Every structure is written in structure tokens, then in C-alpha cells.
Amino acid sequence: MTMNFALKNVNALPTPTWNRLGINDTNLEVGDAVFAPYSSNPLSALPDGVSVSPLPFPKADTETGMGRDAADFVLANRTYGLSLRTEAGIRVAEPVKLEFRLDGENPALADAVDISAEENSEITVVMSYRSDAGFTGFHGGLTRLYAEKGAVIHLVQVQLLGETCTHFDNVGAFAEEGGTIDIIQTEIGGKAAASGVKTRLDGEKSSLIMDTIYFGDGNRSVDMNYVAEHIGRKTKSEIHVTGALLDESEKTFRGTIDFVRGSKRAVGHESEYNLLFSPKVRNRTAPLILCAEDDVEGQHAASTGKIGENTLFYLMSRGLSELEAKKLMIEAQFRPVTDRIPDESLRSAVMETVQGRLSGLESME
Amino acid sequence: MDKKKTAVQDIDRTVYDIKDKVDASYQVEGGLTPKIVSEISDQKDDPVWMREFRQKSLAIYNKIPEPNWGPSLDGLDMSRIITYIRPKTPMRGNWAQVPDDIKNTFERLGIPEAERKSLAGVGAQYDSEIVYHNVREEVKRQGVVYTDMESAIRDPKLAPMVRKHFMKLVPPTDHKFVALHGAVWSGGSFVYVPPHVKVDIPLQSYFRLNAPGAGQFEHTLIILGEGADLHFIEGCSAPKYNVANLHAGCVELYVAKNARLRYSTIENWSKNMYNLNTKRALVEEGGTVEWVSGSFGSHVSYLYPMSILKGENSRMEFTGITFAGKGQNLDTGAKVVHAAPHTYSNINTKSISKDGGVCTYRSSVEILPEAYGCRSNVNCESLMLDDQSRSDTIPVMDIRNDDVDVGHEAKIGRISDDAIFYLMSRGISEADAKAMIVTGFAEPIAKELPVEYAVEMNNLIKLEMEGAIG
Numbered sequence: 001m002t003m004n005f006a007l008k009n010v011n012a013l014p015t016p017t018w019n020r021l022g023i024n025d026t027n028l029e030v031g032d033a034v035f036a037p038y039s040s041n042p043l044s045a046l047p048d049g050v051s052v053s054p055l056p057f058p059k060a061d062t063e064t065g066m067g068r069d070a071a072d073f074v075l076a077n078r079t080y081g082l083s084l085r086t087e088a089g090i091r092v093a094e095p096v097k098l099e100f101r102l103d104g105e106n107p108a109l110a111d112a113v114d115i116s117a118e119e120n121s122e123i124t125v126v127m128s129y130r131s132d133a134g135f136t137g138f139h140g141g142l143t144r145l146y147a148e149k150g151a152v153i154h155l156v157q158v159q160l161l162g163e164t165c166t167h168f169d170n171v172g173a174f175a176e177e178g179g180t181i182d183i184i185q186t187e188i189g190g191k192a193a194a195s196g197v198k199t200r201l202d203g204e205k206s207s208l209i210m211d212t213i214y215f216g217d218g219n220r221s222v223d224m225n226y227v228a229e230h231i232g233r234k235t236k237s238e239i240h241v242t243g244a245l246l247d248e249s250e251k252t253f254r255g256t257i258d259f260v261r262g263s264k265r266a267v268g269h270e271s272e273y274n275l276l277f278s279p280k281v282r283n284r285t286a287p288l289i290l291c292a293e294d295d296v297e298g299q300h301a302a303s304t305g306k307i308g309e310n311t312l313f314y315l316m317s318r319g320l321s322e323l324e325a326k327k328l329m330i331e332a333q334f335r336p337v338t339d340r341i342p343d344e345s346l347r348s349a350v351m352e353t354v355q356g357r358l359s360g361l362e363s364m365e
Numbered sequence: 366m367d368k369k370k371t372a373v374q375d376i377d378r379t380v381y382d383i384k385d386k387v388d389a390s391y392q393v394e395g396g397l398t399p400k401i402v403s404e405i406s407d408q409k410d411d412p413v414w415m416r417e418f419r420q421k422s423l424a425i426y427n428k429i430p431e432p433n434w435g436p437s438l439d440g441l442d443m444s445r446i447i448t449y450i451r452p453k454t455p456m457r458g459n460w461a462q463v464p465d466d467i468k469n470t471f472e473r474l475g476i477p478e479a480e481r482k483s484l485a486g487v488g489a490q491y492d493s494e495i496v497y498h499n500v501r502e503e504v505k506r507q508g509v510v511y512t513d514m515e516s517a518i519r520d521p522k523l524a525p526m527v528r529k530h531f532m533k534l535v536p537p538t539d540h541k542f543v544a545l546h547g548a549v550w551s552g553g554s555f556v557y558v559p560p561h562v563k564v565d566i567p568l569q570s571y572f573r574l575n576a577p578g579a580g581q582f583e584h585t586l587i588i589l590g591e592g593a594d595l596h597f598i599e600g601c602s603a604p605k606y607n608v609a610n611l612h613a614g615c616v617e618l619y620v621a622k623n624a625r626l627r628y629s630t631i632e633n634w635s636k637n638m639y640n641l642n643t644k645r646a647l648v649e650e651g652g653t654v655e656w657v658s659g660s661f662g663s664h665v666s667y668l669y670p671m672s673i674l675k676g677e678n679s680r681m682e683f684t685g686i687t688f689a690g691k692g693q694n695l696d697t698g699a700k701v702v703h704a705a706p707h708t709y710s711n712i713n714t715k716s717i718s719k720d721g722g723v724c725t726y727r728s729s730v731e732i733l734p735e736a737y738g739c740r741s742n743v744n745c746e747s748l749m750l751d752d753q754s755r756s757d758t759i760p761v762m763d764i765r766n767d768d769v770d771v772g773h774e775a776k777i778g779r780i781s782d783d784a785i786f787y788l789m790s791r792g793i794s795e796a797d798a799k800a801m802i803v804t805g806f807a808e809p810i811a812k813e814l815p816v817e818y819a820v821e822m823n824n825l826i827k828l829e830m831e832g833a834i835g
Binding site for chain 2: 303
């Protein structure tokens with residue numbers, strides 16, 4: 001089936017603000033995509049304790065960060081689908097790997113992946129998206145997570161698509177009592193990339209840990225919308241985003257901590273650190289805290305700017321060139337997140353891609 | 366075990382709530398039509414350009430939709446709002462000549478007393494018209510002009526300056542309620558401070574809306590010459606009625622090179638008021654605008670003073686406090702546009718929500734592509750006093766070059782148990798400990814206010830403690 005249209009008003013802020021700022025939502029051009037079943041098997045051998053589940057996803061109405069339209073789009077054009085499950089009490093350390101590649105055979109990918117972890121089980125799923133050099137492809141994903149009581153789901157999504165690809169990741173998660181949702185997203189490639197993650201911390205003491213790194217160069221754009229919805233008591237969210245913008249790249253980050261009435265003793269922290277390397281970048285941020293509960297603690301901190309003169313001077317006084325110093329700073333910023341990717345080759349692929357792109361900095365000197 | 370909550374009392378409004386009998390010499394019918402707008406022009410003997418301006422603004426008002434964000438405006442029925450009410454008195458320069466009932470109102474609010482003690486000039490507006498305007502002789506001698514807008518428009522010396530600036534910074538196309546303002550504005554103050562003149566003591570305008578179901582649409586235009594210095598204070602109040610009242614004022618501030626303007630507001634409208642006010646400052650090279658803003662009253666507020674830092678090295682500071690109690694939905698904050706290099710902005714706000722009150726902090730910091738070397742800091746803290754209330758924080762930053770230093774911090778929470786425990790371990794009662802913490806929370810704002818307003822604010826956040834709190 002050939003599609004050619006845009007997703008309108010996705011990644012919407014939970015509470016809108018001035019329209020003039022253009023940050024209330026975004027549109028994503030899907031372009032001219034032909035959807036056909038994914039032709040190879042992206043799935044690694046399943047580790048013991050993880051099975052492909054015949055059961056429907058426990059919560060079909062789970063809300064996602066990008067919204068209903070983006071979810072329906074993937075479901076309507078699905079080229080790959082998978083439902084994973086761990087049984088109660090089984091904690092699986094070995095990651096499940098899903099490696100996707102956009103190329104002549106698979107120019108457009110729409111993958112729908114459901115992950116459910118039964119009571120007190122643990123699962124790690126690593127999804128990666130790459131494309132052939134110079135290939136213009138499309139990826140749209142819908143990933144739904146359900147953590148039962150005391151269960152832990154680790155989701156790692158690594159996006160290393162080529163610079164003419166369009167990409168979105170639409171994630172919805174639900175956590176029961178004591179459940180943990182742990183997500184790492186690396187948005188490194190693509191011409192236009194969007195990602196939305198909405199987590200409903202439903203059960204008491206459920207938690208979200210979200211670490212994101214993004215990297216923009218050329219005229220690429222990254223658009224993110226993260227929502228942590230605190231429903232249960234003593235729920236906890238940690239959202240940390242860090243990234244770098246070069247050339248004429250643009251980034252929009254919306255991050256919302258939503259304390260719903262009844263989420264007593266909930267704690268939500270959000271931080272954002274942006275390094276800017278070119279006078280033509282655009283960095284937009286909307287960090288929201290919505291609060292209908294008094295007995296909570298919410299905090300947000302953001303910092304945006306160039307690498308500090310003092311830091312640069314110090315590094316250069318140790319014999320580093322300005323470029324080397326800048327590379328080191330970005331690496332230092334990304335390393336704590338990439339170190340948590342449980343796949344050696346993927347870990348180095350992320351850093352190599354970033355280092356390769358940073359050679360662009362040289363032309364600026 | 367049930368936690369016993371500290372009761373933080375509502376603001377005592379006795380002084381503000383005394384209503385005068387509505388004794389208008391003229392008032393238009395409710396609603397908004399070209400005929401009503403034309404009647405206002407007739408009443409005010411508008412020059413031709415102003416007549417046309419009002420009608421144009423009305424046409425814009427009819428075209429622009431209501432905002433699709435922010436608190437609900439459903440309770441505001443424009444077909445019932447009376448846009449123009451002239452009190453039965455001409456403007457006076459002497460309190461003795463102001464009719465007793467109106468004078469007594471301002472006496473109760475402490476305006477004439479403050480004028481004698483600590484102000485360089487006072488303007489007092491009652492419903493749609495200024496009833497009193499006076500400025501000290503020594504200030505007048507410095508060349509400072511402080512008068513009502515209508516007089517400024519008719520004064521042949523001032524008229525060209527007014528026309529050049531009037532609603533140029535805040536055009537009627539900006540949003541629906543500023544278009545409304547353009548159509549029906551009435552009253553307000555005009556201030557001009559010549560270059561290099563420093564006005565040592567503040568000027569103050571006080572706006573009082575007495576009539577039920579009415580709107581107040583005063584226009585404040587302040588122009589500072591190069592290197593001038595002024596502190597302007599604005600106060601607003603109204604008695605409580607059971608019908609919706611509307612305040613849609615407009616403030617335009619022009620701060621020339623190296624000039625400094627401090628604009629302080631204590632807004633204490635009654636809780637039937639829709640406060641949809643627009644304030645904007647244009648700051649030239651090396652100039653400074655400082656906003657101090659206390660929002661305590663109103664049923665619904667949309668208030669975000671905006672600063673356009675147009676000249677290199679210009680600065681803005683915004684200090685604000687919002688206190689929302691029962692039945693209040695106060696959406697407040699600030700906007701700044703860094704349009705020139707090496708500009709600086711600092712936004713510092715506190716909000717307190719109680720008894721089902723809703724506070725929203727909303728802001729935008731924009732740094733334009735050519736505005737390199739800018740610094741901006743935003744810090745907003747919210748305090749929730751119970752779980753029936755609501756407090757939202759909605760800041761946006763839009764940064765379009767890399768040579769910037771932008772920081773943002775937001776915090777929300779309730780009074781910390783540890784802090785109370787610590788104070789109690791020092792022998793302070795629990796009630797006093799809570800009171801100390803809330804007062805301490807508001808203190809950074811209180812210290813920015815002029816003394817008489819700081820006192821007023823302390824009264825406003827008067828605490829009454831009861832029992833033990835878990």
C-alpha cells in the first residue's frame with residue numbers, strides 16, 4: 001500500500017500554551033512510503049524465560065506519548081509485529097534484541113511491539129534502527145509496555161538511521177504496584193525524528209527511569225514528548241535528557257510530570273542539559289509540572305548553552321585542541337547513558353556515529 | 366490517622382468589599398456593538414483617529430477567537446458587560462473636590478494618605494474615568510508629565526507623542542481581549558519622564574471598579590527618556606458582586622537608552638473579576654525594566670507582562686507572587702524576547718494554592734538568532750497547601766543561537782515535614798513553624814515591594830494556625 005501524508009498534531013503537550021510559540025504539538029511528514037511485511041527476521045534467539053505471547057496486550061487502551069493517531073497509523077500499516085512476555089518470578093538478564101534495517105527490500109517499517117512482564121519478572125529489550133548509507137526510508141514504531149506487580153521492563157531504543165530517513169517512536173507504558181519502567185532512547189539519526197513516551201505509574205511505588213540522548217546536525221530535527229503520569233502513591237519518575245545541537249539542527253523537548261490527585265508522596269525529577277555548537281541551531285523546551293496533590297515533590301532543571309569558557313580553557317591547557325575538547329565534553333555527556341546499553345556493538349556504534357558526525361565541527365573552527 | 370491541616374485564612378477583604386451606590390452620570394448599555402463604541406467616542410469627544418481606531422479594534426475583536434488554552438472564560442458573557450460608566454464627577458486635582466462617597470472609598474484604601482507620605486503623584490480611577498490626578502510641584506518642575514490618558518490625547522503638546530505610541534507596542538491584533546481594549550478603553554494614566562530625570566519617589570495609579578457587571582479598560586502609557594528613572598505603582602481592587610466583572614487593561618512601557626523603570630502591581634480584584642490584562646515593555650540599549658507583580662484577587666486571571674529587550678545590554682527582572690484561594694484560577698507569569706545581543710533576563714516567581722484554588726505559572730523565554738551573548742534565568746516555586754488545590758507550571762524556552770546561557774528551575778511541593786520538625790525541636794509551636802515557613806516562602810517577593818504594599822501583602826497572607834499537623 002502506498003501512503004503519502006503527514007501525521008498532524010502529534011506529540012501534543014498535555015496542557016497547551018500560547019499557539020504563537022508553535023510548541024503545542026508537531027506535524028511529521030511521512031512522505032511516500034510503501035508498506036510491505038518486513039522481509040527478514042530482526043529478532044535474536046529468545047533467552048530462556050522470555051516467550052512470544054499469544055495473549056492480547058493486558059491494557060489495550062494504554063496511552064502513548066505521540067498520541068492515538070500515531071498509534072493507529074502503525075497498527076494500520078504494520079509491517080512487523082511482536083508480543084513478548086516473561087513469566088511470573090523469572091528475571092531474565094540477557095537482552096532480547098530486535099535489529100531493524102531500512103534498505104531496498106524494507107524501505108518502510110511500521111513495527112508494533114508489545115512487552116509484558118508478569119509479576120516479579122524482569123525483561124530487557126533492545127531495539128535498534130539503522131539504514132543503508134544514503135538510503136531514504138521511513139520508520140514508525142509503536143511500543144507498549146506493561147509491568148505487573150514488582151516487574152521490571154528495560155527498553156532500549158537506539159535510532160541510528162541515515163540522514164534522509166524519517167522516524168518516529170511512539171511508546172506507552174503502564175506499571176502496576178512496585179513495577180519499574182526503565183527506558184533508554186538514543187535519537188542520533190534521521191532527517192526528522194519524533195519520539196513520544198507516556199508512562200502511567202498506576203500502582204503504589206511504581207517507577208519510571210528515562211534516560212535520553214539526542215544528537216542533531218545538518219538540518220535535522222528531533223521532537224520529543226515525554227509524560228510521566230503519577231497515579232499511585234509513592235510513585236517515582238526520573239526523566240533525564242541530554243544532547244548536542246550542531247549546524248542548523250533543531251530540537252524540541254516537551255517533558256511533563258503530572259501528579260494526579262491521590263499520588264501522595266510521589267516524587268518526580270526531570271532534567272535537561274543542552275550543548276549548543278552553532279549560531280544557527282534552535283532549541284525549544286517546555287518542561288511542565290502539573291500538580292493536583294500537595295504531598296509530592298516535583299523538580300525540573302534545564303540548562304542550555306555553549307561549553308563553558310573555563311572548561312574549554314582547562315581542557316586546552318592540558319594539551320587538547322578545541323575540537324578535541326568539545327568532542328570530549330560531548331562524550332562525557334553521553335557516556336553515562338550509552339554505558340547502560342546492554343550490547344557492546346550497539347554501544348560502540350552509537351559513540352562511533354556521534355564521533356563521526358562531530359568531524360563536522362572541524363569545518364566550524 | 367487523619368492529618369490535621371493548617372488553615373491558612375482567606376485574605377480579609379473587608380476594606381475592598383465596601384460597595385458604593387452606583388451613581389453614574391452616564392453609562393452605555395451592556396454588550397458590544399459599533400453603536401456602543403461610537404457612543405463611547407462621543408462621550409469622550411475622541412479625535413477622528415481614535416474614533417477610527419476604536420471601530421477597527423472592534424472589528425478585530427469580532428474576528429479573533431477566544432484563547433484555546435488557559436482557564437475557562439465560560440462565565441464571561443460579553444453581551445452583559447457594561448463597557449463604559451462615567452462617575453458623576455469631573456477629574457479633580459484636589460481630594461476635597463472629589464465627591465464624598467468616591468473620596469471615602471479611596472480613603473479606606475489608603476490612597477490619599479499614601480500620597481501625602483510617600484508618593485510623587487497619584488491618579489485614581491473610579492469605574493471608567495479618572496476622578497483624581499495630582500503630581501507634586503517639584504516633580505512637575507523636572508518636566509515630568511503625569512496625567513490621565515484623555516487629557517494627554519487632547520493636549521496639543523502631548524497628543525503627537527500619544528498617537529505615536531498608543532497601542533503600537535501592544536497592537537489590537539495581539540489577542541481578543543486587547544482588541545476589546547482598543548475598542549472601549551477608557552481612563553488610565555500617561556507618564557513622560559524627560560531624559561536624565563530621576564523621579565526619586567514613586568508615582569501611583571489606583572484603579573477601582575465599583576459598578577456591578579461592568580468592565581474596566583484603563584490604558585497606561587509610560588515613556589521614559591534616555592537615562593530617566595521611574596518607579597510606577599499600580600493598584601487595583603473592586604467590591605465583590607454576584608455577576609462577572611471584567612478588567613482588560615493595557616500597559617505600554619517605553620524604556621529608552623539607559624533608562625530604568627520599575628513597575629509594581631498589587632492586584633486584588635474581587636473574586637467575580639475576569640482579569641485579562643496585557644502589559645508590555647520595550648527596552649532600548651542599556652535600559653532596564655523591573656516588574657514586581659502580586660496577584661491575589663480575581664476569579665480568573667490571564668496576566669503575563671512581556672518585555673522586549675530590543676537594545677544591546679538591556680535587562681529585565683520579573684518578580685511575581687500569585688496566591689489562589691477558593692474559586693480562583695490564576696494563570697500568571699512572564700514573557701521575554703531577547704532581540705539584541707548581551708541582553709539579560711531574570712524571572713523569579715512563587716505561587717501558593719489553597720482551598721481548591723488553581724495557580725498556573727506560564728512563561729516564555731525567546732532568544733532570537735541575532736541575540737548572542739544573552740543570559741536568562743527562570744526560577745519558579747509552587748507551594749500546595751492542600752490536596753484540593755492545583756498548581757501547574759508551563760514554561761517554554763525557545764533558543765535560536767548557541768552563544769547563550771539559559772537556566773531554568775522549577776520546584777513544587779508542600780511544606781516540608783523536616784523543616785517543621787526542625788523548628789519544633791527548637792521550641793517553636795507547629796502552627797508558628799508553618800507560619801514562618803509560608804512567610805519565608807513569600808519573603809523574597811515581599812522585599813521587592815514598596816513598604817506599604819509589603820505590609821498589605823503580609824496582611825493578605827496572614828496565617829491562622831490551628832491544632833497539630835501531622
